[in-house]
Amino acid sequence: MTRERLAGLSEELLHKLADKLDVDIPDDAEVGGLVDLVSDALEEARADHNESNNNAMRVEERKYELARFFSEKDLTPVNDDENDLPERYNETRMHLMVRDPAWAFCYWDVRDEQLVSVTADPEFEELILRIVEMDSLSFDDHTVVDSFEIPVRLNDKSRYINLPRQDTSYYTELTALCGDRHISICRSNPISVPRGGLPDVVSHANAVDDRKDRVLALSGLEQLGVPRFGSEIPGRIISLIDRYAGNE
Amino acid sequence: MKYGSVMLLLHAHLPFVRHPEHDSFLEEMWLFEAISETYLPILGMLDRLERDDVSGSFCMSFSPTLVSMLTDELLQNRYIAHLDRLIELGHKERERTMADPEFAQPAAMYLDMYSRCRTAFVDTYDRDIIARFRHHAETGRIQAITTLASHPFAPMYQDSDAAIRVQIQVAIHEHAAVFGKRPRGFWLPECGYYPGIEDLFDEFGITFFFVAAHGLLFGEEPAECGVYAPVQCSNGVLAFGRDMASANAVWSESEGYPGDPEYREFYRDIGHDLPIDYIAPYIHLQSERINTGYKYYAITGKTDQKRPYLPARASEKAVSHAENFLFKQVRQCRIVGPLIDNVPVIVCPYDAELFGHWWFEGVQWLEALFRRAHQAAIADEDWVEFVTPQGYMQTHNGFQVLDPVLSSWGNKGYGEVWLDGSNDWVYRHTHKAVERMIDLVKRYPNETGLKQRALNQAAREVLLSQASDWPFIIRSGTAVSYAEARVKEHIRNFTHIYDSLSGGMISTEWLTRVERRNNCFADIDYRLFGRP
Structure with a gap:
């Protein structure tokens, strides 16, 4: 959206956009000043967003860039109640999704009657989200390796979970803490979390296989744009990257 | 070698x-x-x-x-109308830039490009x-x-x-x-x-x-x-x-x-640069500035002073x-x-x-x-x-x-673009729609006629709601309202069919309207959701 276009917007819309962009508006700001502030904030937001993207995402966004960043349509979304979806489906379920080696996302819902019943327990204290690490992706044949708990509010419906370990499996469980009892309400599907780094045999190799190391060095390890959750690239491979792949 | x-x-x-x-x-x-x-x-x-x-x-x-x-015939026709507008703009641009050799050259290039697009699309490839x-x-x-x-x-x-x-x-x-x-x-x-x-x-x-x-x-x-x-x-x-x-x-x-x-330069477009009175017929709703495709500047460098x-x-x-x-x-x-x-x-x-x-x-x-x-x-x-x-x-x-x-x-x-605070709400609904669609196949394993049409449309709506483009655009901030509306529309259409089948009443008029609008995957068979 250009400065010219901003100048053509009503003061109400400018304030709405300023709110959306978290712009502090001085009490005595006139329309011209407001336009400047919003315009600068838009440019800054655009630059920050662009910076957060890798090359593939930047290119992909160009496909949809007819207007510049915010279009007027986004300032005046269709106020159509019919278009809204239910916040929940009044069922008891929990779904766990792996986002990357460090984070998972969990959403859940508890049937009204069940929640009433659980909270009616005289010893009910709070709902607990249990994150359980297990040694297998199968519920039929697993051993709990570790677990930790996060208290959640009655009206919480989702949560991002920072995963302590990679190359393992997790599930989550919603429980009600009633005195010293944990009453299980629902359990999620299991997820498998990737290692997020080179195989151990590469990271901790004692005997160096120069040929294989050179292939890895040439495979763009330093350009992946992927955080490493396991070991760093071994020094012996970094030196090969400098030698073979960095000779542009 | x-x-x-x-x-x-x-x-x-x-x-x-x-x-x-x-x-x-x-x-x-x-x-x-x-x-x-x-x-x-x-x-x-x-x-x-x-x-x-x-x-x-x-x-x-x-x-x-x-x-x-x-x-799709509708979109093919609309594309030709779109090209005709761009060609008309190209003729106007040729006139406008005639005295300015630096811009006359790219202006002529675009007019030629869009004219050739029309010839290729309509005549050579028969749309x-x-x-x-x-x-x-x-x-x-x-x-x-x-x-x-x-x-x-x-x-x-x-x-x-x-x-x-x-x-x-x-x-x-x-x-x-x-x-x-x-x-x-x-x-x-x-x-x-x-x-x-x-x-x-x-x-x-x-x-x-x-x-x-x-x-x-x-x-x-x-x-x-x-x-x-x-x-x-x-x-x-x-x-x-x-x-x-x-x-x-x-x-x-x-x-x-x-x-x-x-x-x-991708970002300099006459849709944003020229006076609104002149460019109005070629931008959205004659008022909202958008890219027209006519871009006359070179990237030049990190400067606002772009070269032609x-x-x-x-x-x-x-x-x-x-x-x-x-x-x-x-x-x-x-x-x-x-x-x-x-x-x-x-x-x-x-x-x-x-x-x-x-x-x-x-x-x-x-x-x-x-x-x-x-x-x-x-x-x-x-x-x-x-x-x-x-x-x-x-x-x-x-x-x-x-x-x-x-x-x-x-x-x-990994998945952080398609699963973050702006778009994670999508999956509660799209996952539920899949689950319900599987349930529909169990309940209606062998329907024909209107019910079959409704079930096939339900399957279409489930698929369309899952497009990665919507969470991507919601995160990108470019056409957020549209992307959100699309997810909601498909889930709502699906749910309408789901509820209608449960109630035993399907509006033919409503169904026909939705079929005409979301008409991709023409041969879809809803029973696919029931196969192991």
Whole structure:
């Protein structure tokens, strides 16, 4: 959206956009000043967003860039109640999704009657989200390796979970803490979390296989744009990257 | 001497956007821009390479939603009307810039370009550009493959085999309907792989797909050939790993070729620059400034003082960048070749719409690649061969058995673009819709007539709600309201059918309206959701 276009917007819309962009508006700001502030904030937001993207995402966004960043349509979304979806489906379920080696996302819902019943327990204290690490992706044949708990509010419906370990499996469980009892309400599907780094045999190799190391060095390890959750690239491979792949 | 192969993959995709209920609709221009700037230029290139008998081939994936739009009569007619407006603007621009030689040249270029687009689209290809791509697939110049039907980010649905299985089945069916044969390979939307999807590929005769580089490199065992040879999953399906160096050379706006000062500046468009009275007939609703496609400046550098765009100079640069790219591929293959047990293949997947749209000279660069590689092969200089996956697989074997790991080409390599605070609400609804659709098949296993139509439309709506484009756009901040509305519309349409069937009442009028509007995947059979 250009400065010219901003100048053509009503003061109400400018304030709405300023709110959306978290712009502090001085009490005595006139329309011209407001336009400047919003315009600068838009440019800054655009630059920050662009910076957060890798090359593939930047290119992909160009496909949809007819207007510049915010279009007027986004300032005046269709106020159509019919278009809204239910916040929940009044069922008891929990779904766990792996986002990357460090984070998972969990959403859940508890049937009204069940929640009433659980909270009616005289010893009910709070709902607990249990994150359980297990040694297998199968519920039929697993051993709990570790677990930790996060208290959640009655009206919480989702949560991002920072995963302590990679190359393992997790599930989550919603429980009600009633005195010293944990009453299980629902359990999620299991997820498998990737290692997020080179195989151990590469990271901790004692005997160096120069040929294989050179292939890895040439495979763009330093350009992946992927955080490493396991070991760093071994020094012996970094030196090969400098030698073979960095000779542009 | 030939040192290796380069496997170029262009992924052509746009989400299904079709609004017959409006006379014109802003987001339909995504398609029109891509036809003019990317698909027709690529076809023109293929036709010229064929005419001149230039060797070399590449892979193209066509998303079923894109194919559906390209073969849709309403959108074809609207595209022609869109071109007519641009040609009219071009005539006005020729007049306006006549006294200004610096801008007269690019203005004339655009008028010529859009006029040629019209001739090609209407006269040469008879509006059916997919048919021409099919011709090039039949002659082997491209290998046409497909992707998941509505382009979902697969890892978000990895707990539902049914969801992904239907996406694969519908995609294969849609592909075979227009290309005349089933695809052998798959492009995973956003290069989003999760372990196990290869079992579904195998089930449907898919023999290869592509993964991000770390999808191979971070596997259980070291990838012995790095990204320079595919790996064979445990079930025999091949996974080709993306090469990062060649990706960055073409994607990066700062260090890659598209950022060269001579190339056309994407962000300066007369839709934003010229007085509103003049440009009004050619922008949205005659009031909202949008890109028109007429862009007169060169990138120049990090300055607001842009130089006028000189097409001839930019074309020369595209050729020189193609030579540089080829030089680097030859060099890479020469270094890697002696280190691995196979002839190295460098896998370069790109969004097709990068070429011509954002990187305006991108198609010229592509054509120069093929022509220079062809000349080098004839002269027996140091060269690399452009191959399709099928061509490569016919002549190479003995690949390492290694299962890839969860990965994508998104930010930081996994799923954070499609699952963050702005868009995570989507999945509660799309997952629920899949679950309910499976339930519907159990309840109505063998319907006919109106109920069958309703169930088929329900299946369409479930698929359309899963498109990765909507969470992507919601996060990007460009057309948020539209993307949110689309997810809600499809879930709401599905739920309406779900509730109506439960109540035993379906409005024929409502159903017909929704069928006409969301008319992709014409032959879908809702029972697919019930098959193991």
